[in-house]
Amino acid sequence: MRIKTFISLFVLFGALFGNAQTDTIPVSRDYKTILVLPGIFDFSINGKELNFIESFPVKNASDNAKRIVLLSYNDVAPDTEDHTNYTVYTRDGLAYDFILRLVEVPVKKRWPITKSMSENLEAFSKLKDSTNISTSVATPKPPMERTDIATRTKEEELGVSPNEETTEEPLPLTRELYVLDRMEYVRRRCYYNQFNKGKVIRYFAKYDDVFLWLENVFYENNEIYLQFRLENKAHMPYDVNFLKFRIASNYRNSPNNIDKKHEPLFRYKVPKRVEGNSENYFMVVFDKFTLDRKKVLMVNVDEDKGNRNLSLDIDHSVINNPLAFKL
The missing domain is CATH 2.60.40.10 (Immunoglobulins)
Incomplete structure (x- = not known):
């Protein structure tokens, strides 16, 4: 019985840990981390906007460019370890919550975001x-x-x-x-x-x-x-x-x-x-x-x-x- 309980808890914490990793976006000084949103970008809430810098592709007529956010870390900031909250809203009103974390080299540089990752999808549907x-x-x-x-x-x-x-x-x-x-x-x-x-x-x-x-x-x-x-x-x-x-x-x-x-x-x-x-x-x-x-x-x-x-x-x-x- 104790062995089954231990296995169940191990699976549960493993699932929670996996979700936490999915929601954490690595950002570095020397690379651009690319978020590809499912809808057109509207606005964001950045806990440390002077450290984690947000930029966008050059304006053009393409709707694809309006769905892309570029993230990098301020190269003059003295921090070696840093993280913050980051929420993105698209124009359809959906919100996406992430944790931005400073890394030296991001393992993954392009992040496709899907509507299923939205924090308020179910509530908005209702x-x-x-x-x-x-x-x-x-x-x-x-x-x-x-x-x-x-x-x-x-x-x-x-x-x-x-x-x-x-x-x-x-x-x-x-x-x-x-x-x-x-x-x-x-x-x-x-x-x-x-x-x-x-x-x-x-x-x-x-x-x-x-x-x-x-x-x-x-x-x-x-x-x-x-x-x-x-x-x-x-x-x-x-x-x-x-x-x-x-x-x-x-x-x-x-x-x-x-x-x-x-x-x-x-x-x-x-x-x-x-x-x-x-x-x-x-x-x-x-x-x-x-x-x-x-x-x-x-x-x-x-x-x-x-x-x-x-x-x-x-x-x-x-x-x-x-x-x-x-x-």
Whole structure:
């Protein structure tokens, strides 16, 4: 009896160990690890984005290129052992969870990902089924609002086909979706509101002809959404090295100055590059927070291989008085 129990436990732990190995992606400094996703890449959550670097193939018309993610480790990082969490969402709303681990030479460099590896496939199937049942009676679509037209125009300006995401049947922004998959709800909320007309009056930072504009601050459920516009009026492209947030005293030289990192919950379409004479809209989402009168939210944009760095202080009166979404 003890022998059978031992064998059963050995098989069970062996299976669990095998699954853990499958979910661990080796990443190195000198090689590119290639993830081939089953759907078009939408966004990712990277626990150590400054160490485990994410890049993509050169933009082209091929849908295959939009399903590929290239991973490597920062060659200037001093670490010899490192790992982090990494979650990838595709545009159909499915999520894939991995552990990225630093290795010297990856045994496997190309990783085909299948839908069966999704963490929320079963839950999304149930939600879609329930949505189809509740909407079995066809209802006329509401007329397109001006914000929708503006969104499509901006997508065309940024070189994104307006049909890429609108061909997808979106899940409704319901409480059920929020409870089922909070990050997917937040992503869709960002998608629908990324090009909203700015309500915050002349809140910006600039360096020469590069501007960082705060367009809107929204609150919904337990999240604060900041909508930004990064505008480059210069001829030379602006490459983003990093975007960081901190909560600090509004009296920089005060001996009681508090300066601490404030990590976002979610980043939506933060640009890697803004071409000359163009602009990019993006959103950053935080768990609910407020500021007292002596604090500001500092936003720092660092230019890669350049010095056109931007620093924007957002006052407590802006953070503490957010707008509500219209839809």
